[in-house]
Amino acid sequence: MYDCHVHTNFSTDATMDIEDAIRVSRKLGLGLIITDHMDYKHHIPNEFIFDPDEYFKEYEIYRSDELLLGVEIGFRDDSLDEIRKLKDNYPFDFIIGAIHVVNGMDIYYKDYYEGKSKEQAYEEYLKNMLLLVKHHDFYDSLAHMDYITRYSVYEDKGLYYAEFPDLIDEILRELSGADKAIEINTRWIHDRDTANNFIEILKRFKELGGKYITIGSDAHRPEDIGVNFKRAREIVHICNLKSVYYKGRRPCYVKQSLV
Ligand SMILES: [Zn+2]
Ligand SMILES: [Zn+2]
Structure with a gap:
């Protein structure tokens, strides 16, 4: 079993050796x-x-079957050339596609939500996600689909399938059609509502032909590695999906005995 989403000192917001x-x-x-x-x-x-030259120079010596080198790329439409170059020129094992910025605004910050209803803010976010999965192929797994729920300013922050069924279906169809994975980001999965909302989306992913799940803690500190993995494995099981990790940009099944 692999923790497929871990940040180290090369990330601005992490201090992990x-x-x-x-x-x-x-x-x-x-x-x-x-x-x-x-x-x-x-x-x-x-x-x-x-x-990336520094990254591979420094980390190549640690590379092994148990230590693979990937990247979390923040998708935005105005940096496609850079993203393409990075993907083509460096030997990443795994590329996570993430939406952190929507129409030029970082959704971590309150400004993004100013003057928007929850419906508007979430719809804009999901439309951006659809753009990523529909038109771009640089990534293997879609990161933290419910990322917006961590930082939005509304009383009920939940991302409910029932509120955006058409948009979410379209995203899931694109992902399954291209054999992409969805990530279970375990950082917040201990929260029952967050988990249940996401289970509903993953079940729909399965119905629409989706297969693969990657499990990642999104750890920025050593003590967060592998956090809530037991719950994530339960969710994979409940949704009848397959847990994979990526090596050389190809999905590898996590051995059943370890799941
Ligand atoms: Zn992220
Ligand atoms: Zn991350």
């Missing part, structure tokens, strides 16, 4: 895929990007 990450994951019996942030054109210059 790769050797600490390896030590903790070994203790837990987990493999790791390092997925540092690459968010081109972030509004804070030089934040959330790293030098």
Whole structure:
């Protein structure tokens, strides 16, 4: 079993030494895929990007069957050339596609929600996600589909399938049609409502032909590696999907005995 979403010192918002990450994951019996942030054109210059030459130079010596090298790319329509170049020129094992910015605004910040109803803010977010999955092929797994629920400002932050069935179906159809994976981001999965809302979406993914799930903690500190993985494995089982990790950009099944 692998933790497929882990940030180390190459991510602006993480302070995790790769050797600490390896030590903790070994203790837990987990493999790791390092997925540092690459968010081109972030509004804070030089934040959330790293030098991929440096990354491979520094981390190549740690690479093994248990330590794979990936990246979390923040999707935005105005940085497609950079994304394509990165994907084509570096030997990543795994690429996570993430929506952190919608129409130029980072949804982590309150400004994005200003003057918008929940419906407007979430619809804009999901439409952006649809754009990613419909027109681009740089990624293997779609990260934290419910990311917006972590930072939105509304009383009820939940992302409910029933509120956007057509849009969510369209996204799920594109993902399953292209054999892409969806990530269970375990950081918030201990929350029962968050988990249940996501289970509903994953069940629909299965109905529409989806197969693959990647499980990632999104750890930015060693103590968060592998967090809530038991719950994630239960969810994969409930939804009758397959847990995979990626090596050389190809899905590999997580051995049943380890699930
Ligand atoms: Zn992310
Ligand atoms: Zn992340």
